[in-house]
Amino acid sequence: MLISEYLKIINGATFIKNSKVNDNVVLIEYFSSFRDYKDINKCSSITEEDFENYFNSGDKILKIVVGEPARIFREFSNISAVIIKLQEISYCITRASLGSLTNLNISDLSTENESWRNFANEHIYNKLNRQKLYSQINNFTADLHLRIGHNNLTLDQSLQVLNSKIEKGEARILNNGTIEFAAPGTFDEPDKKNSKYSLFFFQGALRAAGEFITKKVLDGSLLDSIKDFFE
Structure with a gap:
């Protein structure tokens, strides 16, 4: 099956406004509102209530963001x-980052054995784990936004700067992966310890994707694809 055909049957396919493949990057944009949907699908029998009910459940959004990239990979x-x-928010998931976050080689997952079923049960259908992976994807995307906007530092340099700020007590990483900054000495030793543990956990995923992106940046293709979509 061609990926163009596959995208017609993914979750929420009815509400996809635009999809394309650019330099091995899949771009999927969902309609942001019912009015946006009806402007293009004037003859559709779907009502505004149908549209709102589909996306009003946060679970549906999380299942799309977590599940569909895994299925595509x-x-x-x-x-x-x-x-x-989706809903005016952009999410970027790389094969490398998803593999690092789940400690799995996504390519090895198969419907012919229990590997895909186990992955889906643990990361897509388990509400707590789904929320956790969604948060990590969201945080990774935020990091990528910063790197696109401020790419004068390499990823390793950025991690070194963050580690230095943690040491000085002027930065900490919260349990949800977000970073707080403050005056030097604001955060205490427990904050430092927890932040360093979080940094160690996240840097594997960030480096995996970072090295991949850095390699592609040499010809500009992948970064341009991502930047064009975000903008």
């Missing part, structure tokens, strides 16, 4: 990243 080995724009 499993089915199409040439796809390196998936970008989803």
Whole structure:
């Protein structure tokens, strides 16, 4: 099956406004509002209530952001990243980052054995784990936004700066992965310890994706794809 055909049957396919593949990056944009949807689908029998009910459940959004990239990576080995724009929020998921966050090789997952079922049960259908992975994807996307906007530092340099700020007590990483900054000495030793543990956990995923992106940046193709979609 071609990926263009596959995108017609993913979760929420009815509400996809635009999708394309650019340099092995899949771009999926959902309609942001019912009015936006009706402007293009004037003859559709779907009502505004139908549209609102579909996306009003936060679970549906999380299942799309967490589940659909994994399904795409499993089915199409040439796809390196998936970008989803949903409810005016953009999410970037790379094959490397998803593998690092789940400690799995997504390409090895199969419907012919229990590997895909186990992955889906643990990361897509388990509400707590789904929320956790969604938060990590969201945080990774935020980091990528910063790197696109301020790419004068390499990823390693950025991590060194953050580690230095943690040491000085002027930065800490919260349990949800967000970073807080303050005056030197604001955060105490427990904050430092927890932040360093979080940094160690996240830097594997960030480095995996960072090295991949850095390599692609040499010809500008992947970064341009991501930047164009975000903008």
